[in-house]
Amino acid sequence: MRHLSLNRVSSHRLHIRKMSLLPLPKTLIPFLAPYLPVKRDDRPFVTLTWAQSLDARIASRPGVQTKISHLETKTMTHYLRAYHDAILVGVGTVLADDPKLNCRYGNFSKIRPVVVDPDAKWDYSKSTLCRLKNEGTGLAPFIFVNDDATTSPENEDILRSQEGAYCRLPMDLSNRANNWLLILNALHNVGVNSVMIEGGAVVINELLQSSVVDSVVITIGPVFLGKDGLEVSPASARILGNVNWWRGETDSVMAGHLIPEGQPH
Ligand SMILES: NC(=O)C1=CN([C@@H]2O[C@H](COP(=O)(O)OP(=O)(O)OC[C@H]3O[C@@H](n4cnc5c(N)ncnc54)[C@H](O)[C@@H]3O)[C@@H](O)[C@H]2O)C=CC1
Ligand SMILES: Nc1nc(O)c(N)c(N[C@@H]2O[C@H](COP(=O)(O)O)[C@@H](O)[C@H]2O)n1
Numbered sequence: 001m002r003h004l005s006l007n008r009v010s011s012h013r014l015h016i017r018k019m020s021l022l023p024l025p026k027t028l029i030p031f032l033a034p035y036l037p038v039k040r041d042d043r044p045f046v047t048l049t050w051a052q053s054l055d056a057r058i059a060s061r062p063g064v065q066t067k068i069s070h071l072e073t074k075t076m077t078h079y080l081r082a083y084h085d086a087i088l089v090g091v092g093t094v095l096a097d098d099p100k101l102n103c104r105y106g107n108f109s110k111i112r113p114v115v116v117d118p119d120a121k122w123d124y125s126k127s128t129l130c131r132l133k134n135e136g137t138g139l140a141p142f143i144f145v146n147d148d149a150t151t152s153p154e155n156e157d158i159l160r161s162q163e164g165a166y167c168r169l170p171m172d173l174s175n176r177a178n179n180w181l182l183i184l185n186a187l188h189n190v191g192v193n194s195v196m197i198e199g200g201a202v203v204i205n206e207l208l209q210s211s212v213v214d215s216v217v218i219t220i221g222p223v224f225l226g227k228d229g230l231e232v233s234p235a236s237a238r239i240l241g242n243v244n245w246w247r248g249e250t251d252s253v254m255a256g257h258l259i260p261e262g263q264p265h
Helices: 028-035 071-081 091-097 128-135 153-162 176-189 201-208
Strands: 045-052 057-059 086-090 112-116 142-146 165-169 194-199 215-220 240-247 252-258
Touching (some): 028 252, 045 057, 045 071, 045 201, 071 215, 086 201, 112 176, 128 153, 153 165, 165 176
Parallel strands (some): 045 215, 086 112, 086 194, 112 142
16 A cells, blocks of 8 residues: 555634535534544544434435435534544445545545445446546545455556555455454554544444444434435444534534443443
């Protein structure tokens, strides 16, 4: 993997760059402060964050991009991105959403997109991410693939020229949960100290069951998406500590720290 150029931002240096975002509600700054990344020696700090319906759905159907959050909490997401070195999603999310995965809050923040795509299913060359890199409004991604994945020479060439990379790892495909430490260690080794993980459901459900999540920030929008919606729910119970709630125009945001399993809270 290539060396990352990392950015540090502090709240006084942040400002809205794109009018598509709203001004950040001022009360979100102290609300989020206790959950922002701190340096860890063992691995990157992990913030797990998503927007869900009242019935814990993140999309109206699997594979369908669904607007859940108000623009002010979308702005919050970009504010949070500005404090992280990397943003990670699973391949299901890039295939469904063709997201931007950049930081549109702040005048210089560059966040490294990371996609977990063990079988190299994603055609990067056709993506919005590829276009944004060419336009200068985002970085090229690190795409984590399994050791034996077949990647297209075209995507290899583009990624190389854009200073992104396919990152090959000996992934455990029968028990995917085993791969998180591998992925996080690989990122740590190239200087990534904080990762914001945004989804989708497979990724969220796996990580809620893991011991590698530090902060959790959940936006809850005023909608029920129903039984066909894509549910987020870990395989067994987990508890959050240091919990706080913020209430906006239409959404509420809950932030907390994921308590390690077996630890009293
Ligand atoms: N409302 C929200 O905040 C968000 C909603 N979404 C929605 O979620 C949906 C996509 O979610 P999913 O289909 O669940 O896909 P996903 O984005 O969670 O990707 C799942 C895939 O990623 C790979 N993967 C994940 N964890 C892995 C691991 N530990 N090791 C190896 N490979 C791993 C596997 O190929 C797996 O099939 C879309 O509809 C999207 O719109 C996605 C992100 C946020
Ligand atoms: N904050 C938020 N609210 C929603 O209603 C959403 N559906 C999402 N989805 C996430 O945002 C990503 C797209 O964002 P950008 O294109 O990078 O701005 C998408 O891939 C999901 O991770 N988020």
